Amino acid sequence: MDALTAPFWEGAVRHELVLQRCRACGYYVHPPYPECSKCRSNDLTFEVVRGCGTIFERAIVESPVVVGFEAAVPYACLFVELDEQQGLLVAGNLVDSTPDQAQIGRRVEVVFRDDDGLTLPMFKLAEQPSP
Amino acid sequence: MSRSAIQNKVAVVGVAYSDVQRHSDHTIGHLAVSACARALADAGLRSADVDGISTYPIPGGPPTGPIVDGIDVVSVEYVAQAMGLDNLSWSCSVANGTIAAALVAAVHALAAGACNYALVFRAMHNPQGAFGRVTQPRVAGDSQFTAPWGFGHNVIRFAMPYSRYMARYGATRQHLATYIVRNRANACENPDAVFFGQPLTVDDYLAARMIAEPLSLLDCDMPVDGVGAVVLTTSERARDLRQRPAYVTGAATLGLPPRRSLGLTLEDFMTAGRRLARALWANAGLSAKDITHAHLYDGFSYFPYLWLESFGFVREGEAYLALQDDMTSRTGALPLNTSGGALGMGRLHGTPQVIEAVLQIQRRAGTRQIANPDVALVEVGGPTLHCGALVLSA
Numbered sequence: 001m002d003a004l005t006a007p008f009w010e011g012a013v014r015h016e017l018v019l020q021r022c023r024a025c026g027y028y029v030h031p032p033y034p035e036c037s038k039c040r041s042n043d044l045t046f047e048v049v050r051g052c053g054t055i056f057e058r059a060i061v062e063s064p065v066v067v068g069f070e071a072a073v074p075y076a077c078l079f080v081e082l083d084e085q086q087g088l089l090v091a092g093n094l095v096d097s098t099p100d101q102a103q104i105g106r107r108v109e110v111v112f113r114d115d116d117g118l119t120l121p122m123f124k125l126a127e128q129p130s131p
Numbered sequence: 132m133s134r135s136a137i138q139n140k141v142a143v144v145g146v147a148y149s150d151v152q153r154h155s156d157h158t159i160g161h162l163a164v165s166a167c168a169r170a171l172a173d174a175g176l177r178s179a180d181v182d183g184i185s186t187y188p189i190p191g192g193p194p195t196g197p198i199v200d201g202i203d204v205v206s207v208e209y210v211a212q213a214m215g216l217d218n219l220s221w222s223c224s225v226a227n228g229t230i231a232a233a234l235v236a237a238v239h240a241l242a243a244g245a246c247n248y249a250l251v252f253r254a255m256h257n258p259q260g261a262f263g264r265v266t267q268p269r270v271a272g273d274s275q276f277t278a279p280w281g282f283g284h285n286v287i288r289f290a291m292p293y294s295r296y297m298a299r300y301g302a303t304r305q306h307l308a309t310y311i312v313r314n315r316a317n318a319c320e321n322p323d324a325v326f327f328g329q330p331l332t333v334d335d336y337l338a339a340r341m342i343a344e345p346l347s348l349l350d351c352d353m354p355v356d357g358v359g360a361v362v363l364t365t366s367e368r369a370r371d372l373r374q375r376p377a378y379v380t381g382a383a384t385l386g387l388p389p390r391r392s393l394g395l396t397l398e399d400f401m402t403a404g405r406r407l408a409r410a411l412w413a414n415a416g417l418s419a420k421d422i423t424h425a426h427l428y429d430g431f432s433y434f435p436y437l438w439l440e441s442f443g444f445v446r447e448g449e450a451y452l453a454l455q456d457d458m459t460s461r462t463g464a465l466p467l468n469t470s471g472g473a474l475g476m477g478r479l480h481g482t483p484q485v486i487e488a489v490l491q492i493q494r495r496a497g498t499r500q501i502a503n504p505d506v507a508l509v510e511v512g513g514p515t516l517h518c519g520a521l522v523l524s525a
Contacts, residue, residue: 059290
């Protein structure tokens, strides 16, 4: 966490998904950056997003290759494309379902998990298919 | 088409590997000197002839401790010192692009007259212990948006775009098995390959231990201790040397990735791949239809799909189907990775792609020799930051 990224992590503690957004053109920028990747404005702010989206890419980690995550195997790593903007990706794990449910194109929604002083946004399968 | 300033001005005249093993008893510095000396001998040159040298010196995997020259990596300074290269007038260590960018830099230097005989090498050391494990108690920068969810391993990173390719186009692991098994069959005819004499079946592949689904152990090239080296000179000088020259008809690198993003997406890969392809075809004055064999980096098994599509051999989303027939076999219209590729040769970071193209052009590929080796496409690196490509011609 640093000055550029603090609003994301402070939002997570409040159980809100908070992303950087350009005031000039409305484009979401993630990970945060000092200037807008669409219009190059440096007038950026942070906003709460709904946290609903679609699984865009995923990997199911089945071997204990990541230090600190050995006990979590198997787990699903997701890039979720949020509804707010085409190509707006956030990372998370699939929770409340087995990893093999992490199929590309499935609808998911953000949930928050507090663990050992760290709050992380995660994703669970959406209860209702999107209209 | 227009000709670039480098077209056929420079040729590859010598190639060699060090001994390549999963773990060598020798230091990587010793292996680098061995490969460079063999490549010079292959060309019929002496170390006193060498006046240019380049490499891509970045460690082959995440460092597990302090980085020592000659033990963990090999710099141009190390080789120059160890081989007594006292006549250098040009050297280069590239930051991006693997051995392809080091080759492209040497081609430019030779064409511009900055040197006359250039030695280019890539050294890969496989540290003891599980490969690629990273201990990161704290993360900063963009990785703070992936590492806390357990994304911190290259196999996971590269599994993501493949998952999208499969879902989007209907490709399966059974489809990729065709390529994997054919690749290994090529390696079985290549005495330089770490998997020489070790055939693989479709069932072996489908039963392999999964690392990060859809990538299993057999979808990743095996880390090795090994070095590949290449000698280049101007085309005029090349005609007087021992081997038939493999002329550099075109050469290009990606430069930098198209844009920053959270991780790797299939779309990022294809954007980068198409840009590299445009740069290479413009530089070479050629297109896919002119190529008679291809050597496409396969450090992760599915990369050849993306390269075949990026370079325009097949339409997007169709490479996995094209690989099901004999098109890419040694007797097909486009023989592919006849050496066994990265998967068969070990993790030498694309150097085998370069060396095999040269051996085919020189008609020195033994039982792997193809009938028409006149125009080769060589691509090195994944379709991200570190990639470059060349067209080599007889």
